[in-house]
Amino acid sequence: MTRGEWRDCRNGLLFISPWIAGFLVLCLYPVITSVYYSMCDYSVLSPAVFTGATNYRDLFTDAIFWKALYNTAFFAAFSIPLGVFISLSLAILLNFDLPGRGIFRTVFFLPSLVPMVCLAVLWQWMLNGELGLINNALKPLLHLLNSLFGSHLYPPNWLADARFAKWGIIFTGLWGVGNAVVIYLAGLQEVPRHLYESAELDGAGFWSKTAHITLPIISPVIYFNVIISLIGSFQVFAVPYVMTGGGDGPDRSLLFIATYLYQNAFDYWNMGYACAIGVVLFFMVVALTYVATKLSERHIHYSGK
């Protein structure tokens, strides 16, 4: 390399040295150590003892782990598409340039600022079986349906009912879609007008324009959002922890992967086992990101890149 290149290399590395230090100490070291501990029996106040694949074997036959995985997958499978649908719809509606748009945008965005603990406490109250707002709004609706169809529907005691607890958590999360709404709105506003105009000249209606112009153009934004949501859904911890007081919920329906990892590390004195869960979690996130990328390559349209 030339002297200039050396100097640039040195300067570049100097500037990113905080990141390099952080990467080594707070990223590489923990990942490697986690893999090592995952193959040990480690109870934190005694030295770790190497036990090979014991933790992984136990994990494979651990019905509670699979339940936690199921709960996490359930949450991701429903909250991500619903989240995309709602936030995208709201963004499209906002894009109509109606009066009071700024106010609406603020209203949708504010809930995403609420700290997780407050969110959990508030929604625990909202979802209360007898006194919560959700059920008291649902009651007249279900009453109407019951009188029309002779059914016996009743609003569930969300967080105490194993069949509905996760839906309570999903609704809690959906309240925070405002973040995505803003992102999508910005993306929508970048769509070149002339595309819409030429489509209209060809006689395209609203749905046709949306399907063939809007969605393809903002597909990279959707993809990015889905990936971030996917990674986030594997880290769901604070809201169910606060709502259940650190527990599992009825019939373990609110036990998520991060919760089970935390319980093993900090309640059951099983840090080695917790690290094994962590390693499996890591591989799942990588695999899912890879799959999502491959799937989207066919559908994403990058303009001008």
Added chain:
Amino acid sequence: MAWLALAACQRGGAPTGGKVEIEYWDKWTGFEEEAMRAVVEDFNASQSRIHVNFSSVSQINHKLMLATAGGVPPDVSGVYANMIPAYSENNALTPLDSMAAAAHITREQYIDIYWRMCMHRDHLWALPSTPTSIALIWNKKLFREAGLNPDQPPRSIAELEEFNEKLVKRRPDGSLQSIGFLPESPDWWDPMWGYRFGGALWNGRDAITVNSPENIAAYQWIASYPRRFGAHDLMAFRDGFGNFASPQNPFFNGRVAMEMDGVWVYNYIKNYAPAGFEWGVAPFPSSDPVRLKDVAIVDLDALVIPAVAKHPAEAFAFIRYVNSRKPMEKLCLGQRKFSPLLACSPDFLRNHPNPWIGEFLALAKSPNACYAPPLATYTQFANDMSDAVNRIWTGKSSARAALDEVQLRQQAVFDRSLERWRRLAPVLTREWSAQ
């Protein structure tokens, strides 16, 4: 920024004016917290060497483990006795054998079962703070209304069910208005029902025995409730229960005529039950009242010194103070409980506000008194049992199937902890004996 930094600075355990400051965490709030605070103040005033800082900490089992694992535990902590096996086997506690011996504190001074709960693997890990025992409590007025003798509680499970049938009241639309007995109200002793049927949860050595025939019988009895009264009806009935510490407590507002509860219930009755509430206390019935007489579940709040505490000697001085007769009686009186010490001032029981304190005390001394199995994996075990009972209760699983599942899983978890113990025991026991 400087102000913020100053405001946020930690106060450390540095001596102030020659005094050693020690941290003491405990789980209590309300009147129970006040009772302990009074004793702490007495201790601080009684000598000038040690100052105890008392904090009321919620979710103490989580917080204590985190603090101990992180190397910053309090000097003294209150724990539930069922935490002792896990903490001791994982090297999180300071053994108290030599300090207790030096202070002439021995097993004979205590109600035996409580001393046993403080021992694990042949070492002493804790000393009692406040004991409890669990009994049958019934609402005399509801008994009278149902034509039952208000001073004669059921003596066997079969009799309990007979009374139950007489005490059930339904509304015109068929929904439950009140019931005689509901096993899940409250639901704090889910794992322990088997003891009332002669079952045990482990064999005392290395095997979990959750699915023994007696235990299955016990949980089949629990399962009979949703079968007899309708799972959905019972859920709706339970949803209407208010807070334990409020007038809407189902036992206080007449929804449930009999319940299983502990010695503290007196204080809640005094604060929240309607005026003139008449109640009785008796041993909770078992399946065979002759063979299984006075099967009482007991529980214990105990004081421990975490392993890496900064001031163990001073911490023990405080624990020793709490365990001497007068302070202990003051504490137990304040919490409306009896004392774990055998030697008791005559005034203590006589002047005790709880009219049934003698009954609770007798139950703690019963030869059939039992407590949660001292497993190092008790947290997982209790979680699993609660979950199993929940499934039995909602009809998702039969008693046998649920218990079989718990047996399989908890035996495996317990086996791992036994392996860990076998590996660590040589080193740990050597360390403990040296202290």
Added chain:
Amino acid sequence: MSAGSGKHHRGARAFAFLLLLVAGVAFLAPFAWMISTSLKPLNETMSLPPRWLPSVPQWRNYPAAIAGMGHFWRYTANTLFLCGMNVCGTVASSALAAYGFARIEWRGRDKVFLVLLATMMIPYPVIMVPIFGLFKHLGWIGSFKPLWVPAFFAGAFNVFLLRQFFLGLPKYISEAARIDGCSEFQTFLWVILPLCKPALLVVALFQFMYTWNDFLAPLIYLARQDNYTLALGLQSFQSQNGGTAWHYLMAASTLVVLPVIFLFFFTQRSFIEGIAATGGKN
């Protein structure tokens, strides 16, 4: 400019407005419910059917909630301290790292940046246990250090954000500075950084929000109660024995949410632009 404005049928626009209105009400309702409950006396929180307006607003629920939480003002001070330290650390270290990734051409730069992007995929629970062990060996558990020292090590997300911005600045600025005899660091400090104030503000805001919000890290690193943050203090209040006093809890929650809402209203523009920038270009 929004696409299709004015070209839509009046009916369609009215319908869209109606939908927005319904959604707006739905999104605001929980806030209203929170405040309404916080001003009720206890018995009215339990009344059925629930009513929106308390008979007499119980403003004293707020001081009562503050007292019930224990060390509310200390929690606030602690949280502000941590937010301040985290914001300083993040802005400083991320700006430095982003500069190195964006404004200097050096061999292997883009490959290293790919590594940075990859680290964003690592979920925190995976590295939580070893990092806990690391802090334990350093003797930092129980102090605030684990909660702000990592901020000085340039988290991937903020580097990514700032790099985008730095890349957008024209090259000739740096070249002009170099010709004038500035070293790389001087160029960074006196030329580039002043141009980035909006982006730096966005990073600062995001970090403030994140630290105010953070629950898991304070949960595992803080031991003594008077060191708690507001998030942890609120959770501790909620999990106390004796059952939940919803009116106090809602009052406490409102108090914890309000500063964030205020901050948002004062810095709305930066917030919205910043969020838009995170998802727009990658």
